Amino acid sequence: MAVVIDGKEAAASVISAVSEAAASLEKATGVKPGLAVVIVGNDPASHAYVSSKSKMAKQCGFNSVQHSLPEDTTQGDLQTLVSALNADPAIHGILVQLPLPKHLDADPVIQSISPQKDVDGLNTVNAGKIATGDLTSGLISCTPAGAMLLVKRIHGDDLSGLNAVVIGRSNLFGKPMGLLLLAANATVTMAHSKTRDLAGVCRGADILVAAVGRAQMVKADWVKPGATVIDVGINRVPAPDKGEGKTRLVGDVDFTQASAVAGAITPVPGGVGPMTIAMLMANTVIAAHRAAGQTAPNF
């Protein structure tokens, strides 16, 4: 049976290091890390994500600011708020919760966030730094950074000689994850919806990362015996066994079957998910150190 990689425990250790770094920064310089989270509209899932981010920021000892804007917010109003946050020296990290309501265009908003405050790592300046192998001076997108920490817990920092397959090529996750694996010396294949013989490609992976958004798509016979499987997918499926109309979260991997073959595997929930918010806090404390002219901690 595979080792189950405990994302909650790994996230708790990141949060504890972030809290310590925040406390020592404030003691040394008087600077308290500031995170501003912006949400537009009434989507209940987005509100739940935002309130857990704000709560975690407070727990880390940050100045946590939440801006909840109405559904009919204009592009101009949102840009004005981002400009004000860019100019506010008490704010070191800005996160605009996605998706935005349909009448708003997310890309110009994300690109207008100052790269130094882009704690989601989605600005092209930060994405470009990862693409060119600079993993130290920018901010790395939170979910791939968190998934990478879990990979390193199993394999260490150097993935020389290992084959990694990432299923999914989104800007949010798949592309930066492939680049982080490459920077750690893995031999990387990026698979997607046009890949031929996906199961066969996956069977070559020592490290298999699934980020598709299709419930339990990756079956046990896609997994090389002993491989490390990182399941990024979050899918809500009906769970009639829990009662009428009830649902549960599952990943992109058939966890029960695949864990009989894999060497190590992340569960859903409790794997990559908790790492995302932990790395958001890590990016904020890193940004605050840089703004204060201090050496930023590594996570």
Ligand SMILES: NC(=O)c1ccc[n+]([C@@H]2O[C@H](COP(=O)([O-])OP(=O)(O)OC[C@H]3O[C@@H](n4cnc5c(N)ncnc54)[C@H](OP(=O)(O)O)[C@@H]3O)[C@@H](O)[C@H]2O)c1
């Ligand atoms: N905090 C977290 O844990 C976290 C964070 C981010 C995302 N997620 C989850 O991760 C999953 C992926 O998110 P995302 O934002 O990267 O999604 P996305 O933008 O929808 O990208 C999905 C990718 O999967 C590929 N794909 C779709 N169907 C496929 C198939 N049948 N075979 C192979 N590849 C296929 C697509 O290929 P094409 O490019 O060819 O269309 C695309 O590259 C979602 O379940 C999301 O909820 C979790």
